[in-house]
Amino acid sequence: MKTKPSLEQALCIVALLGIQDRQKPLQSRLVAERLDISTSYLKKIVQHLAAADIVKTVPGRDGGIVLTRDPHKITLLDVFNAIEGLNAFVKNTGLVNKVFDIQKRVAFQDTYHLKDFREQHSVADVLAVFDRAEAQYRQLLASLTIGAVLPTDGQQALQLDWTQWLTR
Numbered sequence: 696m697k698t699k700p701s702l703e704q705a706l707c708i709v710a711l712l713g714i715q716d717r718q719k720p721l722q723s724r725l726v727a728e729r730l731d732i733s734t735s736y737l738k739k740i741v742q743h744l745a746a747a748d749i750v751k752t753v754p755g756r757d758g759g760i761v762l763t764r765d766p767h768k769i770t771l772l773d774v775f776n777a778i779e780g781l782n783a784f785v786k787n788t789g790l791v792n793k794v795f796d797i798q799k800r801v802a803f804q805d806t807y808h809l810k811d812f813r814e815q816h817s818v819a820d821v822l823a824v825f826d827r828a829e830a831q832y833r834q835l836l837a838s839l840t841i842g843a844v845l846p847t848d849g850q851q852a853l854q855l856d857w858t859q860w861l862t863r
Contacts, residue, residue: 696784696832698775698778698779699778701736701778702775702778702779705740705743705744705774705778706771706774706841708726708730708737708740708744708750709749709762709766709769709774710841710844711726712750712760712761712766713762713842713845714852714853714857715762715854715855716854716855717854719757720753720757720758720759721760721761722858723737723752723759723760725857725862726760741760743777744778746777747773747774747776747777749762749763749769749773749774749777750762750763751763765842766841766842766845766852767840768840769840769842770836770838770840770841771836771837771839771840771841772833774841775833775836783826784825784829784832785822785825785829787822
C-alpha cells in the first residue's frame with residue numbers, strides 16, 4: 696500500500712498543533728514554510744483535517760490553525776482516515792470468482808476426474824488475507840494517539856507558541 700505524501704505532512708501539522716498553545720492559532724504561512732510546501736497545498740491538507748474535525752481555522756490577523764480536540768484523543772487512524780479515506784486497501788471486484796469459476800468447483804473436478812482435489816488456500820482466500828492485514832493495520836493506528844508521540848517536559852506534553860521559533 697502506498698500512502699499519499701500529504702499523510703506525513705498532515706501528521707506533522709497535527710503534531711505541531713499538538714504542542715502549540717491552544718489559545719494561539721498557528722499561522723498557516725508559518726506551517727507551510729516549516730513543511731516547505733505552498734500555502735495552497737497546506738490549505739488542501741487542512742481542509743481534509745477540518746472535515747474530520749481534527750483542526751479548524753481561525754480567521755483574522757491573529758488567526759491560523761488550531762486543534763479541535765486534545766491531542767490524546769486524536770489517533771493516528773483519525774489522521775490516516777482524514778487523508779486517505781475509508782476505502783478498503785484491496786477491492787474485491789469479483790474477478791477471482793470469474794477467472795477461477797469457484798462456484799463450479801464440482802464440475803471442474805468431474806471434468807478433470809480429480810477425486811482428491813484440494814487447495815491449500817483458495818485463491819479467493821487471498822483477498823481475506825488482505826482484509827485481515829488492513830484490519831490489523833487500522834487497529835495499530837488506532838492504538839496510538841498524537842499526544843503519545845509529542846515531546847514532553849518530563850511530566851506533560853510541551854505547550855508553547857511555535858510562532859517565536861518559526862519566525863526567527
